[in-house]
Amino acid sequence: MDWKSGNDVILEFDELIKSGKARPHTGPLKIGVDLGTANIVLAAVDQENRPVAGVTRRASVVRDGIVVDYMGAVSIVRQLKAELEDILGESLDFANAATAIPPGILEGNAKIIANVVDSADFNVTNVVDEPTAAATVLGIRNGAVVDVGGGTTGISILKDGEVVFTADEPTGGTHMSLVIAGNKKISFDEAEEIKIHDDQRVVFPIIKPVVEKMASIVHRFIQGYDVDTIYVVGGACEFDRFEQVFERETGIKTIKPVEPLLVTPLGIAFNCR
Ligand SMILES: Nc1ncnc2c1ncn2[C@@H]1O[C@H](COP(=O)(O)OP(=O)(O)OP(=O)(O)O)[C@@H](O)[C@H]1O
Ligand SMILES: [Mg+2]
Structure with missing residues (x-):
């Protein structure tokens, strides 16, 4: 993707989040779970990386890539997953998902981040570092x-x-x-x-x-x-x-x-x- 199409796709994703609607899609979805310090965001894209739907919530269960409230984090990811399922009209149980960590955090902490996503019944396929994802x-x-x-x-x-x-x-x-x-x-x-x-x-x-x-x-x-x-x-x-x-x-x-x-x-x- 180049800079312009990157920006177009970000705008498309923004509009989907704001509208609370999903774009029609075919094939399995790719899910992204961002456990941020200030915001938790779930993104769904199709196999061609076109945004399909997204949900977000302010939360303080993770701080700088470290989970400070494990049960709270799992609960919010589960709630957001349910919201996303409603919007999509399909189950995301054991759907493939990626998550991310700030660069350079300890391996144990990265594992806990992945465990949160796993505990919300996603199948974690990748843990990337945040700036690389961007x-x-x-x-x-x-x-x-x-x-x-x-x-x-x-x-x-x-x-x-x-x-x-x-x-x-x-x-x-x-x-x-x-x-x-x-x-x-x-x-x-x-x-x-x-x-x-x-x-x-x-x-x-x-x-x-x-x-x-x-x-x-x-x-x-x-x-x-x-x-x-x-x-x-x-x-x-x-x-x-x-x-x-x-x-x-x-x-x-x-x-x-x-x-x-x-x-x-x-x-x-x-x-x-
Ligand atoms: N319009 C805005 N103007 C200024 N700051 C903003 C605005 N919107 C959000 N922020 C700030 O951006 C921060 C959240 O950004 P972001 O969602 O990228 O962080 P995060 O992924 O949750 O955190 P981290 O990556 O550090 O774990 C918060 O500090 C919030 O106050
Ligand atoms: Mg972040």
């Missing part, structure tokens, strides 16, 4: 993919379609909200609301130092690699000026797809075998 959707063969989620910022560097480096740092949208909470002396939940819904021109200056810090971390990691473009995805890069700050800090062209929050979940489904 790269699949965007058709990126060279450059750095940076997934700025709720809890972590994952980095994958690709060369000729191969992942040559991955890293993960504990910074993301949660840290932006903490900074807003401190600045305005309000609770985390209130800060989260303000961050997402208030005027970006007011909010962004407050969290800009966090974005600069993220960019400097990424810049440090890509030293020694021949990276001419940084691709940013994940919910925390939804701000209009996010790429601009990244570009200025790193001196490297930075671009963002439409609906960055949905890229990794969709890419996980693409990577279902």
Whole structure:
């Protein structure tokens, strides 16, 4: 897939989630389960990687790729699976599914993530790393993919379609909200609301130092690699000026797809075998 068709497919997936409908399809589905720190997303695509349906829910049962509430996580994945079954009008019991982990987490933790998906009666066929999943959707063969989620910022560097480096740092949208909470002396939940819904021109200056810090971390990691473009995805890069700050800090062209929050979940489904 190339950049433009990647964006088209992401928009199509976004519309399916918003409408709560499924696109007609034939053949077995490929399911992607993204157990994020802030959001859990289930994506269904057909064998040609066309989005068929999707469901999402805010949840805090996983933190930075580590399951902090196992039963809660299984229960939410089961509920979302039931929702998806309703939309699709078909059972997903033991359907093939892929899931993902932040780059570099311990093998034991990756296994627990897979177990959650397995316990919701999916057949786990693949566990990919998050930025790599995003790269699949965007058709990126060279450059750095940076997934700025709720809890972590994952980095994958690709060369000729191969992942040559991955890293993960504990910074993301949660840290932006903490900074807003401190600045305005309000609770985390209130800060989260303000961050997402208030005027970006007011909010962004407050969290800009966090974005600069993220960019400097990424810049440090890509030293020694021949990276001419940084691709940013994940919910925390939804701000209009996010790429601009990244570009200025790193001196490297930075671009963002439409609906960055949905890229990794969709890419996980693409990577279902
Ligand atoms: N419109 C928006 N503007 C700013 N931030 C947003 C917006 N929408 C979502 N976010 C933030 O994006 C983050 C969630 O992004 P995402 O769903 O990519 O993370 P995740 O996959 O759950 O987390 P992780 O990958 O770190 O485990 C949250 O911190 C949320 O507040
Ligand atoms: Mg994520």
